[in-house]
Amino acid sequence: MEPVKKNSVLIYEEVKAVKFFLWTFYIILVPYDFTIYYIYPYFNNVKTGLPYGGLGFYFHLLLFALLPLAIFIIKKGHPEKVKYMYFAAFIILDTINNILIYWGTNREFNSGHVLEVYFILFSPMFVSKRFFWIITLGFSLKYLTVGLIYQSAKVLFALGLILFIGIIAWILLTRFQSYLHAITLMYEDMREKEKLAVIGQMATAIAHEIKNPLSSLKGFTQLQQEKDKGDEQYYPIMLNEIDRINAIVNDLLILGRPNTAVKTPKSLMEIIEYVVSVINPHAQRKEINIKYDVNNSTVLLCDENQIKQVFINLIKNAMEAMPDGGMVKIDSEVKGDRTIISVRDEGCGIPPEKLAKLGEPFYTTKQNGNGLGLMVTKKIIEEHEGTFNIESQLDKGTSVNITLPIVR
Numbered sequence: 001m002e003p004v005k006k007n008s009v010l011i012y013e014e015v016k017a018v019k020f021f022l023w024t025f026y027i028i029l030v031p032y033d034f035t036i037y038y039i040y041p042y043f044n045n046v047k048t049g050l051p052y053g054g055l056g057f058y059f060h061l062l063l064f065a066l067l068p069l070a071i072f073i074i075k076k077g078h079p080e081k082v083k084y085m086y087f088a089a090f091i092i093l094d095t096i097n098n099i100l101i102y103w104g105t106n107r108e109f110n111s112g113h114v115l116e117v118y119f120i121l122f123s124p125m126f127v128s129k130r131f132f133w134i135i136t137l138g139f140s141l142k143y144l145t146v147g148l149i150y151q152s153a154k155v156l157f158a159l160g161l162i163l164f165i166g167i168i169a170w171i172l173l174t175r176f177q178s179y180l181h182a183i184t185l186m187y188e189d190m191r192e193k194e195k196l197a198v199i200g201q202m203a204t205a206i207a208h209e210i211k212n213p214l215s216s217l218k219g220f221t222q223l224q225q226e227k228d229k230g231d232e233q234y235y236p237i238m239l240n241e242i243d244r245i246n247a248i249v250n251d252l253l254i255l256g257r258p259n260t261a262v263k264t265p266k267s268l269m270e271i272i273e274y275v276v277s278v279i280n281p282h283a284q285r286k287e288i289n290i291k292y293d294v295n296n297s298t299v300l301l302c303d304e305n306q307i308k309q310v311f312i313n314l315i316k317n318a319m320e321a322m323p324d325g326g327m328v329k330i331d332s333e334v335k336g337d338r339t340i341i342s343v344r345d346e347g348c349g350i351p352p353e354k355l356a357k358l359g360e361p362f363y364t365t366k367q368n369g370n371g372l373g374l375m376v377t378k379k380i381i382e383e384h385e386g387t388f389n390i391e392s393q394l395d396k397g398t399s400v401n402i403t404l405p406i407v408r
């Protein structure tokens, strides 16, 4: 699981947690010790007072002395350090106290503090696995050491308690983390969608503006070409480039428009046959072989032109990944009420760290690429209630797998 990134909101949350922690720490410390060392002995007719020979009230005084330091650290912007400081201070003072009280005496060890339970039980509040492990192992270590030194059976009880409470805290902690993670993912997803929406609106606006001048530019270029019959050098390039702009504009328009797919039942085989027949001349020039083995009876409920666009995009990518030629293979397989279609190539592959970037607009590794093809593909597939995933092995090839619902 990825660690949740710290930002100002999370720091604020940490401050809130620390404040709560500080309040409860002292609220538990004072009444607990008062009850244990004064009220309880008083009603049982035992001598009242803090254990003989120990730090006495200095134990509490020193813990209270931490408070201004804690406030200072929070003000300095490091609230996450306070809990460690308290744990360290507590365990150090407690150890000193115990040594002073028990060392060289034959008193039975009897020094668990409710704050230990409190530390562990409330650790999930900080949503930090490190803190959890440090305190749980820290307190366990304390009791193990004490157990070895004093051979006391009471220690076993304390260890059991720590284990039990530790498990509860662990469950809470992992639940919190998992929730946080889910919320982070949701938030990122939302941001991504917002980003796409803005890009979409911009793109449609610009594309609309460009389309008209572009088509007249193309018309006049063709006219001019007719006139200049002799010059065959530059006109084809100009027309080609205009077509390229046109393709980009069309991609942007697809991305920007709301879902306008008009779905009718269409044979998958016919779509693939058509697409391959369009691309084959280009493929042959690049020594690329396109093979398809598609289920003949599969019928898609789809917008034919859009699904054609999907396969054109995927096959073009596959071809562009194999500059020295190779094979593109298209397979389909029916699974329940869906068909899985894969477009496989033997090309350069995609490094794992780049795989995540593929959905992003304008991400391209090609000199002449625009980084919109996969986005358009994804959008169309999603509008057809399909799924889309890419598997790739560096230098071995890539397989783009899509699933689409079929008509029975």
Ligand code: ADP
Pocket: 313, 317, 318, 321, 345, 347, 348, 349, 350, 358, 363, 364, 365, 366, 368, 369, 370, 371, 372, 373, 374, 375, 398
């Ligand atoms: P473009 O083709 O214009 O670059 P795409 O959105 O179609 O934009 O693809 C984005 C990037 O994904 C490509 O630049 C390429 O790096 C990578 N890619 C897509 N398909 C493949 C493939 N079949 N093999 C290797 N890389 C691919």
Ligand code: MG
Pocket: 313, 316, 317, 369, 373, 374
């Ligand atoms: Mg492409």
